[in-house]
Amino acid sequence: MTRVRRWLPGLLLVSPSIILIAVFVYGLLGWNFKLAMTDKHDEIAEIPGDFVGLENFIGIWSEERWGLSVRHAIVFTVVFVGGALVLGWFLAFLMEKGIRAESGFRAVYLFPMAVSFIATGVVWRWLMNSATGEQAVGLNRLFHYLGLDFLQWQWFRDPDFGMAAMAIPAIWQMSGYIMALFLAGFRGVPEELREAARVDGCGEWGVYRHVVLPMLRPVTLSALIILGHISLKVFDLVVAVSGKQIITDVPATFMWTAVYDSHDPAKGATIASYIVLSVAVFVVPYLIWDARKGKRS
Amino acid sequence: MAAVAVSVAGLLTLSACGGGDKQESGGGQAARKVEVFSWWTGPGEADGLKAMREIFAKQNPNFEFFDAAVAGGSGDQARALLSSKLQANQPPDTFQGHAGAELQGYIKSGKLESVNFLYDELKLKEVFPQQLIDQISVQGQVYSVPVNIHRSNVLWYNPSVLKEAGVDGAPATIEEFIGDLDKVKKSGKIPLSIGSQWTVVHLLESVLLGSLGTDAYNALWTAGADWSNANVTKALENFKTILSYAGSPQDDWQPAAKQVADGEAAFNIMGDWAYGYFHNPPEGGLGKESHKDFDWAASPGTDGTFMWLSDSFTLPKGAPNRDGAIAWLKVAASKEGQDAFNPLKGSIPARKDADKSLYQDYLSWDLDQWANSKLAGSIQHGVVADDQWRQAITDAVGLFQQDKDVAKFQQALVEAAKNSGQ
Numbered sequence: 001m002t003r004v005r006r007w008l009p010g011l012l013l014v015s016p017s018i019i020l021i022a023v024f025v026y027g028l029l030g031w032n033f034k035l036a037m038t039d040k041h042d043e044i045a046e047i048p049g050d051f052v053g054l055e056n057f058i059g060i061w062s063e064e065r066w067g068l069s070v071r072h073a074i075v076f077t078v079v080f081v082g083g084a085l086v087l088g089w090f091l092a093f094l095m096e097k098g099i100r101a102e103s104g105f106r107a108v109y110l111f112p113m114a115v116s117f118i119a120t121g122v123v124w125r126w127l128m129n130s131a132t133g134e135q136a137v138g139l140n141r142l143f144h145y146l147g148l149d150f151l152q153w154q155w156f157r158d159p160d161f162g163m164a165a166m167a168i169p170a171i172w173q174m175s176g177y178i179m180a181l182f183l184a185g186f187r188g189v190p191e192e193l194r195e196a197a198r199v200d201g202c203g204e205w206g207v208y209r210h211v212v213l214p215m216l217r218p219v220t221l222s223a224l225i226i227l228g229h230i231s232l233k234v235f236d237l238v239v240a241v242s243g244k245q246i247i248t249d250v251p252a253t254f255m256w257t258a259v260y261d262s263h264d265p266a267k268g269a270t271i272a273s274y275i276v277l278s279v280a281v282f283v284v285p286y287l288i289w290d291a292r293k294g295k296r297s
Numbered sequence: 298m299a300a301v302a303v304s305v306a307g308l309l310t311l312s313a314c315g316g317g318d319k320q321e322s323g324g325g326q327a328a329r330k331v332e333v334f335s336w337w338t339g340p341g342e343a344d345g346l347k348a349m350r351e352i353f354a355k356q357n358p359n360f361e362f363f364d365a366a367v368a369g370g371s372g373d374q375a376r377a378l379l380s381s382k383l384q385a386n387q388p389p390d391t392f393q394g395h396a397g398a399e400l401q402g403y404i405k406s407g408k409l410e411s412v413n414f415l416y417d418e419l420k421l422k423e424v425f426p427q428q429l430i431d432q433i434s435v436q437g438q439v440y441s442v443p444v445n446i447h448r449s450n451v452l453w454y455n456p457s458v459l460k461e462a463g464v465d466g467a468p469a470t471i472e473e474f475i476g477d478l479d480k481v482k483k484s485g486k487i488p489l490s491i492g493s494q495w496t497v498v499h500l501l502e503s504v505l506l507g508s509l510g511t512d513a514y515n516a517l518w519t520a521g522a523d524w525s526n527a528n529v530t531k532a533l534e535n536f537k538t539i540l541s542y543a544g545s546p547q548d549d550w551q552p553a554a555k556q557v558a559d560g561e562a563a564f565n566i567m568g569d570w571a572y573g574y575f576h577n578p579p580e581g582g583l584g585k586e587s588h589k590d591f592d593w594a595a596s597p598g599t600d601g602t603f604m605w606l607s608d609s610f611t612l613p614k615g616a617p618n619r620d621g622a623i624a625w626l627k628v629a630a631s632k633e634g635q636d637a638f639n640p641l642k643g644s645i646p647a648r649k650d651a652d653k654s655l656y657q658d659y660l661s662w663d664l665d666q667w668a669n670s671k672l673a674g675s676i677q678h679g680v681v682a683d684d685q686w687r688q689a690i691t692d693a694v695g696l697f698q699q700d701k702d703v704a705k706f707q708q709a710l711v712e713a714a715k716n717s718g719q
Contacts, residue, residue: 042402042406043380043384043402044380044383044384044402044403044405044406044408045402045405045406046406064696064709065692065695065696068696068699125548129548130545130546131545131547132545135556135561154545157545157546159699242493243493243494244494245493245494245695246494246692246695246696246698246699247494247695247698247699249695257688260373260376260377260380261684261687261688261691262684262685262688262689263380263402263684263685264685
């Protein structure tokens with residue numbers, strides 16, 4: 001009886017959120033996977049769809065558009081995650097060196113985070129207008145004024161590196177946040193450790209190389225996961241910048257057209273499943289690592 | 298996840314509406330609501346809807362018009378919401394849809410009621426062109442009432458840019474067009490302006506029609522159509538050549554049309570809604586003068602053929618207020634209704650007996666063409682291909698824009714036709 005009294009109130013307290021998450025996150029996830037394994041390729045007709053196993057999951061790889069959107073997502077992820085990490089780290093590094101009016105700079109770099117991807121996208125669509133030469137507007141126009149005409153390019157309409165351009169607004173938006181993470185990480189390195197390293201004859205660079213950077217590893221990992229999962233399911237930014245065009249197609253926009261333009265729920269669910277799985281590839285190892293670390297400590 | 302969120306949102310708004318309706322009808326003798334679902338919210342089109350609504354109110358004092366318009370050009374958002382409503386079997390009383398194949402999904406799954414009885418009662422078969430009736434009939438049944446007609450195959454051009462380049466007048470054939478594009482290119486201007494991906498699909502339909510001829514084009518949309526023949530290959534080669542003269546893609550059709558109006562580009566192929574944009578005063582348009590600042594002709598090789606698209610209204614099965622919906626359809630089909638709507642929207646009536654004096658400048662040319670041309674249906678705007686097929690064509694065009702591989706493009710179109718089951 002006393003035992004029950006000990007755990008029951010706690011359970012009652014968390015059970016609403018457990019139930020809500022069970023239904024609206026895992027229940028709907030399960031429903032999505034189930035839909036993805038049927039042949040319900042017609043949204044309007046009232047057919048439940050028969051179970052077809054992994055047919056949709058395999059079949060989609062023979063679609064050229066799918067290959068393209070996966071490639072786009074990879075290019076976007078590499079440029080965005082890499083760019084935001086490097087830029088965020090660099091900004092934090094400068095801050096950490098004790099810049100004057102640091103809090104002012106910190107606020108300025110963090111502000112873009114407060115803007116939604118849609119608003120960012122609308123502004124950058126204009127900045128990244130692909131017209132060149134005399135008709136140039138946005139950044140191409142700026143390059144024109146500066147006499148840097150050779151820098152003008154097609155931005156997100158470039159057939160090969162368009163998605164790299166698409167990552168620029170995302171980097172702009174998220175690097176301030178990454179800076180804040182790293183700054184906290186830098187501050188978490190005890191001054192004694194640095195001094196100990198200096199006493200042992202480390203140069204300033206050596207201190208970073210051998211002391212500070214290794215201690216930033218957990219922060220880097222968190223940043224990587226946060227950026228990675230944003231990147232793999234990017235949708236709003238792409239739609240705001242370019243709409244539903246093949247040239248900037250990513251899995252999430254493909255899913256949108258599959259469901260609402262082709263009226264093919266099974267295909268949409270298949271793409272959604274792949275997006276979830278790709279995010280899981282990022283997140284699950286992190287959770288395992290985190291749980292192990294928790295046990296050890 | 299986003300898709301799920303959107304459809305959940307759709308259902309929520311839906312149940313909210315449903316609840317409201319019930320309360321209304323419990324109120325007794327009050328006027329019964331007629332929910333009219335459309336995407337007419339922009340300048341011009343919203344005014345046209347309002348004009349029709351006034352006629353409806355005058356003729357039907359016992360019904361109350363309820364405007365369920367969802368904003369968003371070409372109805373993307375509206376259609377997404379609509380399909381979730383119909384799926385839940387909670388249709389609006391009547392909804393706007395492009396006449397033709399776009400409605401086929403709904404027809405096949407039995408969501409729409411045939412309106413043949415209305416065509417008989419109002420003798421609509423006598424006032425709409427026979428070819429139009431043929432092209433929107435499914436096994437002898439008509440499922441919608443067309444309110445207006447837009448033309449897709451229009452070549453817009455800038456006369457002074459053409460003069461500068463030594464081109465006299467609009468090209469009549471695809472070959473002449475390609476020659477003219479080349480001349481413009483040498484003069485240093487953009488030969489052909491294009492917008493986002495859908496405007497390129499729009500260009501494709503005009504090039505297909507111009508290269509294949511009307512009969513061969515119309516045959517592409519019948520059962521067992523042959524998309525793999527050499528004529529289609531030739532048409533796609535033409536498309537590739539024409540695209541190679543295109544300027545850098547603009548954000549949408551307006552900036553592309555503006556390049557022509559501003560004298561930066563020579564040609565643009567766009568539907569006739571571009572006329573309003575060119576001609577209207579600066580709040581909603583560019584305030585340009587027709588035949589001087591801009592001019593138009595049938596797109597190359599399509600003179601004598603009217604590639605049409607049409608907004609129409611339907612009668613969903615299980616409409617909460619069927620009588621109200623029929624009353625609305627009667628207004629939409631009437632001469633009075635169409636003549637009130639179309640001059641404001643910048644389109645022409647589907648009826649042959651319209652009051653010609655209301656349609657000026659481009660619209661009078663348009664009306665004349667409508668009366669005297671063969672008809673062909675638009676791809677991009679939902680006449681000849683249903684949503685799935687159209688999306689497959691759109692994807693093929695998007696991929697072609699990147700790799701410029703005609704053989705692969707044609708193969709994709711063949712597959713699309715085969716999978717359409719139309």
